Amino acid sequence: MSLDASRIESRPERLTAHEARQRLEHARNTRMTQLQALGENGQDDQLMSAQKTAIERVLKEIEEAFARVENGTYGTCLGCAKPVPGERLEILPYTRYCVACQRRAAA
Numbered sequence: 001m002s003l004d005a006s007r008i009e010s011r012p013e014r015l016t017a018h019e020a021r022q023r024l025e026h027a028r029n030t031r032m033t034q035l036q037a038l039g040e041n042g043q044d045d046q047l048m049s050a051q052k053t054a055i056e057r058v059l060k061e062i063e064e065a066f067a068r069v070e071n072g073t074y075g076t077c078l079g080c081a082k083p084v085p086g087e088r089l090e091i092l093p094y095t096r097y098c099v100a101c102q103r104r105a106a107a
Contacts, residue, residue: 015089020069023093028062031055058094065094077101 015023035055038048068074075084079101088095097105 015075015086017069017074020074020089020093021066023089024062024065024069027093028059031059031062035059061094061096064096068096079105 035052038052038055041048065074068076075089076082077084077098078096080098082098084095084098088099095102
């Protein structure tokens, strides 16, 4: 068994509330920095406006994810009620859906 394999196998599937909050804080801080940089740019064209809107949407999703941590539903897909895979939460800590339900929601 390789070192990487043992690390993956020993990692719990679900994040603790503390880990979730840390990841969400990092995501929120990153988006706030991006938003601030857009504001400092001084330009106000359609692309900048679209970027600002997208960042604000993600910030709203992050706040909703904090609420799910508090009420104990974080990491549970809102579409199928199954656990969202840990790998997906690592990439998108504010996600509401598993991949299959996200695809259905986007269709």
